[in-house]
Amino acid sequence: MKNFYQNKKTKKNFLGFTILEVVVVIIIIGIVASVIGPILYISTKAANTQYEISNVTNEGRVAVLRIARELRMMRTTDDLVMGANSITFSDVDGSTITYSLSGENLMRNSQALANHVTALSFTYQDADGAATAIAANVRYITVFITLMENKVTSSLQDTVFLRNVA
Numbered sequence: 001m002k003n004f005y006q007n008k009k010t011k012k013n014f015l016g017f018t019i020l021e022v023v024v025v026i027i028i029i030g031i032v033a034s035v036i037g038p039i040l041y042i043s044t045k046a047a048n049t050q051y052e053i054s055n056v057t058n059e060g061r062v063a064v065l066r067i068a069r070e071l072r073m074m075r076t077t078d079d080l081v082m083g084a085n086s087i088t089f090s091d092v093d094g095s096t097i098t099y100s101l102s103g104e105n106l107m108r109n110s111q112a113l114a115n116h117v118t119a120l121s122f123t124y125q126d127a128d129g130a131a132t133a134i135a136a137n138v139r140y141i142t143v144f145i146t147l148m149e150n151k152v153t154s155s156l157q158d159t160v161f162l163r164n165v166a
Helices: 019-072
Strands: 087-090 096-102 105-108 111-114 117-125 140-149 152-161
Touching (some): 019 111
């Protein structure tokens, strides 16, 4: 009877891998995984951070654009109530609108417009761009908002020209 390992020329009777070959393949796979693993972890973490930044920025952008749009629709400065962290005015339809900060919620009247808001401020300028505390002289209002969620901070600012105010 012919021995299994005696046929060296054709190797027809070769039935599998040796333990050494299997160990070498496992070591190579381990090395490749140890190189690729941290790269995948870092890229996943960066993608999640970018997603959070995008969410916070978009939420702030929507809030600032809504405030700016409604400030442009202000009917008159006669009923403008100016505050550093809140504002109340009437739009062209006569509806009274108030923006204020309640905890971490930016409120429009009694409804939350944005969450995770850490700062809200308004500054008022006259036609020359100088700061004013007289409602009748206000021609520009600057809205500044800061949002923070999961250690991601986004600050947005917009200056609005009151076009309906003469």
